[in-house]
Amino acid sequence: MCGIFGYLGEQDAVSLVLEGLKKLEYRGYDSAGVALIQNGELLSHKEVGKVSVLDAKIAEKGWKSGLAIAHTRWATHGKPTQINAHPQFDTASRCAVVHNGIIENHEAVRRLLQKRGVSFQSDTDTEVISQLIGFLNKGNFLRAVQRALPLLQGAFAIAVIHQDAPEEIICAAKESPLAIGVGEGEMFVASDAQAFLKYTRQAIYLHSSELALITKKGVQAFNARLAPIEKESENLDHDAEEVTKGAYQHYMLKEIYEQPQTLQNALLSRFSEEYGSAILDGLKLSEEELFKIKRIVILACGTSLHAGLTATYLFEEKARIPVEVEISSEFRYKNPIVQENTLAIAISQSGETADTLAAMRELKEKGAKIVGICNVQGSTLAREVDSCLFLRAGPEICVAATKTYTSQLIVLTLLSLRFARMHTMSQQEGKHLIKALQALPSQVKSILSQADKIERIAKKYAHYDNFFFLGRRYMYPTALEGALKLKEIAYINANGYPAGEMKHGPIALIHENCPTVAYCGDSVTYPKILSNLMEIKARSGKVLAIAPEGSKEIQGIADDVIYVPKTLDELSPIPATIVSQLLAYYIAKERGTEIDQPRNLAKSVTVE
Numbered sequence: 001m002c003g004i005f006g007y008l009g010e011q012d013a014v015s016l017v018l019e020g021l022k023k024l025e026y027r028g029y030d031s032a033g034v035a036l037i038q039n040g041e042l043l044s045h046k047e048v049g050k051v052s053v054l055d056a057k058i059a060e061k062g063w064k065s066g067l068a069i070a071h072t073r074w075a076t077h078g079k080p081t082q083i084n085a086h087p088q089f090d091t092a093s094r095c096a097v098v099h100n101g102i103i104e105n106h107e108a109v110r111r112l113l114q115k116r117g118v119s120f121q122s123d124t125d126t127e128v129i130s131q132l133i134g135f136l137n138k139g140n141f142l143r144a145v146q147r148a149l150p151l152l153q154g155a156f157a158i159a160v161i162h163q164d165a166p167e168e169i170i171c172a173a174k175e176s177p178l179a180i181g182v183g184e185g186e187m188f189v190a191s192d193a194q195a196f197l198k199y200t201r202q203a204i205y206l207h208s209s210e211l212a213l214i215t216k217k218g219v220q221a222f223n224a225r226l227a228p229i230e231k232e233s234e235n236l237d238h239d240a241e242e243v244t245k246g247a248y249q250h251y252m253l254k255e256i257y258e259q260p261q262t263l264q265n266a267l268l269s270r271f272s273e274e275y276g277s278a279i280l281d282g283l284k285l286s287e288e289e290l291f292k293i294k295r296i297v298i299l300a301c302g303t304s305l306h307a308g309l310t311a312t313y314l315f316e317e318k319a320r321i322p323v324e325v326e327i328s329s330e331f332r333y334k335n336p337i338v339q340e341n342t343l344a345i346a347i348s349q350s351g352e353t354a355d356t357l358a359a360m361r362e363l364k365e366k367g368a369k370i371v372g373i374c375n376v377q378g379s380t381l382a383r384e385v386d387s388c389l390f391l392r393a394g395p396e397i398c399v400a401a402t403k404t405y406t407s408q409l410i411v412l413t414l415l416s417l418r419f420a421r422m423h424t425m426s427q428q429e430g431k432h433l434i435k436a437l438q439a440l441p442s443q444v445k446s447i448l449s450q451a452d453k454i455e456r457i458a459k460k461y462a463h464y465d466n467f468f469f470l471g472r473r474y475m476y477p478t479a480l481e482g483a484l485k486l487k488e489i490a491y492i493n494a495n496g497y498p499a500g501e502m503k504h505g506p507i508a509l510i511h512e513n514c515p516t517v518a519y520c521g522d523s524v525t526y527p528k529i530l531s532n533l534m535e536i537k538a539r540s541g542k543v544l545a546i547a548p549e550g551s552k553e554i555q556g557i558a559d560d561v562i563y564v565p566k567t568l569d570e571l572s573p574i575p576a577t578i579v580s581q582l583l584a585y586y587i588a589k590e591r592g593t594e595i596d597q598p599r600n601l602a603k604s605v606t607v608e
C-alpha cells in the first residue's frame with residue numbers, strides 16, 4: 001500500500017511527479033523517493049517522512065528531466081529508512097523500480113540471486129524486483145521485466161525505468177491497481193487515476209499479469225508472454241476536485257462538519273415518499289433477482305466493517321433476510337459456501353482495500369452477485385462489482401473515516417428499506433423511516449452546535465490511557481466504531497464491547513482510571529444498558545454517556561452525558577457517531593497527535 005506516480009513528456013517531470021505523489025499520500029506517508037533520467041544518467045533521491053520533506057530536498061538539486069518515477073511508502077518489509085524507501089535499484093544502479101504491494105516469495109528470490117553473486121542493500125521485498133530485472137537484463141529491458149514477472153509471487157503494481165532506455169517507463173500489475181494516463185504527447189502512471197486527472201481524463205487500467213511499455217507516443221500493452229494486446233482507454237468522468245482544509249485546522253474536523261450535506265447527498269433522489277420505498281438506480285438487479293435473494297454476505301474491513309455490522313440488524317429485522325458479516329481478511333480462507341440466491345455486499349470507502357477485493361473476487365468466482373458500496377468512482381471495487389452504490393460523500397482526506405461512515409449507514413438503510421418493502425414492511429412503516437432519514441441532516445447540525453461542550457468533556461477525559469466503549473444492539477457496532485476512532489487518532493487503548501458481555505470477563509479491567517463511553521441510543525436495550533452501567537459504577541468506573549434527549553435515568557448514573565436528538569433505533573448510530581467523532585478529535589487534539597495522518601496508518605490498505 002504505497003503510491004506510485006510516473007511521468008514521461010515535455011513538462012518538468014520531477015515537479016510533476018512530486019505533485020502527483022502528494023495526491024497519493026493517503027496510501028502511505030512514511031518515506032518517499034524519486035528517480036529520473038537526466039542526460040542519460042539515472043539520478044535519484046529518497047527521504048524518510050512525508051513527500052514535503054522530499055520536495056524540499058529535491059528543490060535544491062535543480063534537476064531537469066522529462067521522465068521520472070516516484071513513490072510514497074507505507075512500510076511492509078523493512079523499517080521506514082532512506083535505504084528502504086523506493087525507488088529500489090539493481091546492483092549497477094541502472095534500473096529503478098517503484099512498487100505497491102507485497103512480493104510473498106521475496107526470501108526465496110533473494111537467496112537465489114545472492115547465490116549468483118547479487119548483493120542486496122535494503123530489507124525490502126521490492127529490491128528483489130529491481131535486482132531480478134537487473135540480473136535478467138541482457139540488453140532488452142522490456143524482455144527482462146517480462147521474464148522477471150512470473151518469478152514473483154504476491155500482489156504488485158510496478159513502474160520501472162532503466163538508464164539505457166531513457167524514453168521508456170515499463171509498468172506491470174498483478175492484483176494491484178495501476179492506471180496509465182494518456183495525454184497529448186505525455187503519459188502518466190499512477191496507483192490512482194485521481195492523481196493525474198488534472199492533466200488527462202483518458203486512462204488505461206492494467207489487469208492482472210499484464211505489462212505495458214510507455215513512451216511519449218503511447219502505450220503498448222502485452223500479456224504475460226509478451227504478445228501485444230489491444231487496450232481501450234476509459235474516459236474518466238469524475239471531477240479533479242482540489243480539496244483544501246479551508247478555515248478548519250484539520251481535514252478531519254472539516255469532514256465531520258460536512259456531514260449534514262453528505263448525508264443529504266447520500267439520500268438525494270434515492271427514495272419515494274409516496275411509496276415509502278428506496279429508489280437505487282445503481283442497483284443493477286431485476287425485481288425478480290432482488291426478490292429471490294435468500295442470504296446476504298457482507299464483506300468489509302475497519303470502519304466499513306462496523307457499517308456492515310449495523311446492517312445485520314437492519315436487514316434481519318426489517319427485511320427478514322439472514323445476513324453474515326465477514327471480516328474480509330478472514331473470509332477468503334474459510335473456503336466459503338455460496339448457496340443459490342446469495343447476495344454479497346462489499347463495503348469499502350476507497351474501493352481499493354486488498355482484503356475486501358480478494359474476498360469479493362472469491363465470492364464472484366463462486367457465482368454470487370456483488371453489490372459494492374463505495375465512495376470512489378473508478379476504483380477497483382467500483383469497476384469489478386455487478387452494481388455499485390456510491391456514497392457521494394466527496395473526497396475524504398483524513399485517514400480516519402468520518403463522513404463516509406455515516407453515508408455508508410444511509411446507503412445500507414436505503415438498501416434494507418428496498419428489500420424490506422418487498423417482503424415484510426408496510427408502506428406506512430416505509431414512509432415513517434423516510435421521514436426520519438430526512439430529519440437526520442438537521443439533527444446532525446444540532447449536534448455539531450454542541451461542539452464546545454463536547455470539547456470541554458473531551459479535555460476532562462483526555463488524560464486516560466484506557467477506555468471501554470459499550471453499546472447494545474444498534475449501539476454495539478456504534479461503540480466499536482467510537483473505540484476505533486479513538487485508537488486511530490489519539491493512540492489510546494479503547495476497547496469496544498457489547499455491554500452485556502462485560503460481566504463475562506472484561507469488567508475485571510474496570511477501575512477509576514478506565515472510563516467507559518456508553519451508547520444509550522437504542523430504545524429496546526436502554527433499560528439493560530442502564531443496569532450494565534450501574535455495574536461499572538459499582539466498581540468505581542467513570543461513565544460518559546451519549547443518550548437521546550429525554551433520557552432521564554441516565555443522568556443519575558453517568559458522570560457526564562452528551563444528549564443527541566431522538567431518532568428511530570435503526571438510525572440512532574448516526575447521531576451517536578457524530579459525538580464519537582468529535583470526542584476522538586478533541587481528545588487527540590488535546591494529546592497533540594497527528595490527526596489527519598496518524599502514525600502507522602494509511603487511508604487505502606492495498607496489501608493483504
Ligand code: M6R
Pocket residue numbers: 301302303304305347348349350351352353356399400401402488602603604605
Ligand atoms: O477503504 P475501506 O473502507 O475499505 O477501508 C477499510 C479500513 O481500512 C478503514 O475503514 C480504516 O479502518 C479507517 N482508517 C477507519 O477510520
